[in-house]
Amino acid sequence: MSYGPDHRVDDARKMSIEAVATDLGIMGDLKRAGRREYTGPCPACGGTDRFGMNTAKDVFLCRHCTPDGGDVIRLVMLVKGCDFPSALEILCGAGQVELSPGERRRRDERRVKDRKAREARAEQERRNAIAAARAIWRAGREATGSPVQGYLAGRGIGPELLPVPPPNIRFHPALKYMVKAGSEWAEVHRGPAMLAAMHQLDGRFSAVHRTWLDPSRPGCKIEIERDGKRLDAKKGLGSKKGAAIRLFTPEGADTMVVGEGIETTLTAYVSGVFPNAAFWVGVDLGNMAGQMRRVPGKRWSGIPDMADARAFVPPAWVRRLVFIQDGDSDPRMTRAKLESGLQRAMAVRPGLWAQIWPAPKGADLNDLVMGAPA
Numbered sequence: 509m510s511y512g513p514d515h516r517v518d519d520a521r522k523m524s525i526e527a528v529a530t531d532l533g534i535m536g537d538l539k540r541a542g543r544r545e546y547t548g549p550c551p552a553c554g555g556t557d558r559f560g561m562n563t564a565k566d567v568f569l570c571r572h573c574t575p576d577g578g579d580v581i582r583l584v585m586l587v588k589g590c591d592f593p594s595a596l597e598i599l600c601g602a603g604q605v606e607l608s609p610g611e612r613r614r615r616d617e618r619r620v621k622d623r624k625a626r627e628a629r630a631e632q633e634r635r636n637a638i639a640a641a642r643a644i645w646r647a648g649r650e651a652t653g654s655p656v657q658g659y660l661a662g663r664g665i666g667p668e669l670l671p672v673p674p675p676n677i678r679f680h681p682a683l684k685y686m687v688k689a690g691s692e693w694a695e696v697h698r699g700p701a702m703l704a705a706m707h708q709l710d711g712r713f714s715a716v717h718r719t720w721l722d723p724s725r726p727g728c729k730i731e732i733e734r735d736g737k738r739l740d741a742k743k744g745l746g747s748k749k750g751a752a753i754r755l756f757t758p759e760g761a762d763t764m765v766v767g768e769g770i771e772t773t774l775t776a777y778v779s780g781v782f783p784n785a786a787f788w789v790g791v792d793l794g795n796m797a798g799q800m801r802r803v804p805g806k807r808w809s810g811i812p813d814m815a816d817a818r819a820f821v822p823p824a825w826v827r828r829l830v831f832i833q834d835g836d837s838d839p840r841m842t843r844a845k846l847e848s849g850l851q852r853a854m855a856v857r858p859g860l861w862a863q864i865w866p867a868p869k870g871a872d873l874n875d876l877v878m879g880a881p882a
C-alpha cells in the first residue's frame with residue numbers, strides 16, 4: 509500500500525473559511541466588511557483593528573499574529589493554539605485514510621459542486637448590488653445648484669472654480685443610510701447625499717459612491733452614530749473593484765490624474781497644474797493599486813501581484829499617469845501601494861510614463877487649498 513502526500517491537506521484547503529470559522533465559533537464576533545470580507549477582533553490576540561477574513565480566497569490575516577496571512581489550517585492553529593497535525597485532525601479527522609478511487613472522486617465532485625454554488629451565489633449578489641446601485645444613481649438629480657455645490661464650495665472648490673460639477677456627480681435629496689443589524693437591514697439616517705457613478709474600463713456602470721452631507725455645515729459630511737460608534741459618511745454600493753469615477757475625460761487627453769477622493773481630485777483639477785488632463789477618482793488606495801505581491805520580510809513590497817486580473821489599469825490612450833499621494837495616511841504604505849499600482853499600469857501599458865504627485869505632509873491636497881497649515 510502506498511501513501512502519497514497527506515490528501516487531508518488538500519481537502520482542508522478546499523474548505524470554506526466561513527464554514528470553518530463558524531465551526532470554530534468565531535463568526536459571532538466578526539462583522540461583514542464588503543461582500544467577501546469579515547473583520548473583527550482577532551480570536552487569538554484580541555486586537556480589534558487587525559483581523560480580517562476573505563471568503564472569496566478563503567484566507568485570513570491578523571496584522572499582529574499572522575502578518576503574512578493564512579489559510580483554514582492556519583486559522584485552526586491560531587484559534588485552538590495547536591500545531592499543524594492537530595489542526596488537520598480537527599478539520600479532516602484522524603490519520604491519513606486511504607479512500608477508494610470512487611469515494612475520492614465523489615468527494616472531489618461534491619467540493620466542486622459546493623464551490624460552484626458559492627460562486628454562483630456571490631455572482632448573483634454582485635448583480636443585485638449593481639442593480640441597486642443603478643437605481644440609486646438614476647434617482648439622482650443634477651448637482652449644479654444643489655447642496656452638492658455647497659458642500660464642494662465648503663471644501664474649497666466653489667462655483668467660481670467649478671461652475672458645473674462633472675456629470676458623473678449627482679445629488680440625491682433623501683438617500684437612505686442602511687446598516688445591517690444581524691440579518692436585517694435598518695435605516696439609521698436619511699438625507700441629502702452626493703452620488704458618483706463608477707465605471708469599469710470597458711465603460712460599464714458598476715457602482716455608486718455615496719457621500720452623505722450636512723447642508724447646515726458647508727463642506728461637512730453628516731455625522732451618524734450607532735451604538736456609540738461613528739459611521740463612515742462615505743459608502744460604495746455595487747462592484748467597485750477596478751472601477752473609477754470619471755470626473756473629466758477631455759477629447760485628445762494623453763495624461764490621466766488619479767486621486768483617492770472626489771474632493772482631492774477635483775482640487776487637483778481646479779489647481780490647473782495639469783491642463784487638458786483626464787481626472788479620475790480611484791475611491792481608495794487598494795482599488796488604485798490592486799493586490800500587492802507578498803515579499804518575505806517586507807510589510808509592503810510595492811510590487812504588483814499581476815495575477816489580480818480585475819485591478820484598475822488606465823485606458824490604452826493614457827501616455828502619462830499621475831497618482832496623487834494624499835498626506836493623511838501612513839506615508840510608507842501609501843507610497844508602496846501607489847508604486848505598485850503604477851508598476852502594474854506600466855506593465856500593462858508599455859511606454860507609459862508614471863508619476864506620483866505628493867501632497868505635502870500632514871495635510872491632503874484639499875486641506876492645503878483650504879488654507880490649513882502645511
Ligand SMILES: [Zn+2]
Nearest residue numbers: 550553570573
Ligand atoms: Zn491576532
